[in-house]
Amino acid sequence: AQTVTQSQPEMSVQEAETVTLSCTYDTSESDYYLFWYKQPPSRQMILVIRQEAYKQQNATENRFSVNFQKAAKSFSLKISDSQLGDAAMYFCAYRGNTGNQFYFGTGTSLTVIP
Amino acid sequence: EPEVTQTPSHQVTQMGQEVILHCVPISNHLYFYWYRQILGQKVEFLVSFYNNEISEKSEIFDDQFSVERPDGSNFTLKIRSTKLEDSAMYFCASSELQTNEQFFGPGTRLTVL
Numbered sequence: 001a002q003t004v005t006q007s008q009p010e011m012s013v014q015e016a017e018t019v020t021l022s023c024t025y026d027t028s029e030s031d032y033y034l035f036w037y038k039q040p041p042s043r044q045m046i047l048v049i050r051q052e053a054y055k056q057q058n059a060t061e062n063r064f065s066v067n068f069q070k071a072a073k074s075f076s077l078k079i080s081d082s083q084l085g086d087a088a089m090y091f092c093a094y095r096g097n098t099g100n101q102f103y104f105g106t107g108t109s110l111t112v113i114p
Numbered sequence: 115e116p117e118v119t120q121t122p123s124h125q126v127t128q129m130g131q132e133v134i135l136h137c138v139p140i141s142n143h144l145y146f147y148w149y150r151q152i153l154g155q156k157v158e159f160l161v162s163f164y165n166n167e168i169s170e171k172s173e174i175f176d177d178q179f180s181v182e183r184p185d186g187s188n189f190t191l192k193i194r195s196t197k198l199e200d201s202a203m204y205f206c207a208s209s210e211l212q213t214n215e216q217f218f219g220p221g222t223r224l225t226v227l
Contacts, residue, residue, distance in 0.1 A: 044218050101147075
């Protein structure tokens, strides 16, 4: 079964600074999808960014970008110019090309220090 | 912006009781999912549902669990005889297509006493 590992249970960043959240995964599939979800306190998970494995170019959404290293099975999230509203739990998720289920990591709790 | 909604937000039940968790997926979505997250653990997949039938389920989704789409808008998860270890946050999700992102609801916290 696929596994997703987030090795940083907690991270903190100074407001306006940059932070990188790590994610690695294990799969034997060659085609798949990777996601970062954000879960603010007491609110639902929302999609931050997604990456299709067949695309070599790293996905970018405004201040959020990923460093997708397919050979290393690494999918880190970079948040630039961190804002107080970025404080949340961040989950990395994997979805294979067949099947519906997402495999989630354990999450990284991000604190933004004013 | 359309959202997935879930009710109740918190459900407390006695061990052995049946519970039904309710979800209203986004209206034009075709795929529906249930996940759970035991406190301090990963979000785990339970089941996916498409075209009025289960399309995929995990080992967790045993005979105690069932899902239903009783009408055109609701998607329910039933646990027949709850156990202490069923205490968790249960998330409903939906997606337009199989390959699209999944939109998650706010979750129902189930506490089994």
